[in-house]
Amino acid sequence: MNVNIINQLQDYLSNAGEAVQRVLFVTETKNPIYEDSQEVLQLAQKQIVAPLGAMPNEEVYAFIGVHSKTVISGKRDSVGFVITNFRVLTQTDVSVISTPKKANSHLFTNKDNLDNLSNQLWQNFIIKVDETIPKEYVTMLEAPLKAVLAIVLPELKKEGYLPDEIKNATDLKGRIKQLGIEDQLKFYAENEKKYKKFANKHKIEGILLGSLAAPLLFGGLYGFVLTKEGLISRDLMEEAVRSSWQEIKEHPAQKSQEGDAFTVGDKKHFIPAHQKEYIEAFLTLINEIAQGKVSLNS
Secondary structure (H helix, E strand, O other): OOHHHHHHHHHHHHHOOHHHHOOEEEOOOOOOOOOOHHHHHHHHHHHHHOOOOOOOOOOEEEEEEEEEEOOOOOOEEEEEEEEEOOEEEEEOOOOOOOOOOOOEEEEOOOOOOHHHHHHHHHHHHHHHHOOOOOHHHHHHOHHHHHHHHHHHHHHHHHHOOOOOOOOOOOEHHHHHHHOOOOOOOEEHHHOHHHHHHHHHHHOOOOOOEEEEEOOOOOOOOEEEEEOOOEEEEEOOOOOOEEEEHHHHHHOOOEEOOOOOEEEEOOEEEEOOHHHHHHHHHHHHHHHHHHOOOOEOOO
């Protein structure tokens, strides 16, 4: 644990106004307002860091956020930012009956510009947090986020272990995890029943992975799958559409105006409608496979 970072964070917390003290929790430091501040920090680690998996030798410096409480169950969900010696984790999702979506992760690099990073993290947060927490609490997080980053990032750069850039994984599972879509895509063994039914219906061989959904009433399975040969997708009530990896290499997949559609040349493909927010990550993976940057054999 970097002592200089802890000391600076403690000084900032103790001298800050009440608005900051209500939303900033520093490791091994008593919050001036809350007696249970370390429990708040531990809960944030459990709910935000643990689902993604802690990195080797990762240390949490601070949680900047609040709790969203479910009235019926009394369950508290941590919403906000966890800052560690390697990254910033941003959680905007809560769930009444199921598990919240995993937090977004930004890994620190030597090339990170403090102002650009702060603004990017904040803008992404306020777009996604929506009505998860009241607006008056949302606005309280901006100042401490930028202040904590201004303390942590320069000190980490001084330590000399941050990479100049984050290299993209070339193996399939590693790249899927980097893109934050490991919960959205299912390999064949994880979804065998649906894949087998989809394959038999549309005469597809060798499904490796994909994402399929079933309509409430009728229309058959829809979504997309990937094979060694390419991509096959289907919209509700439509025929399956196929594009080979060579086609995608020559005409990279591009997002359409509809949030759940994309094109490869003059062919239109679809993803399950409930996964619209992940389409950019899906297309990144598809294009990188076509370009040979990610191996289907891994």
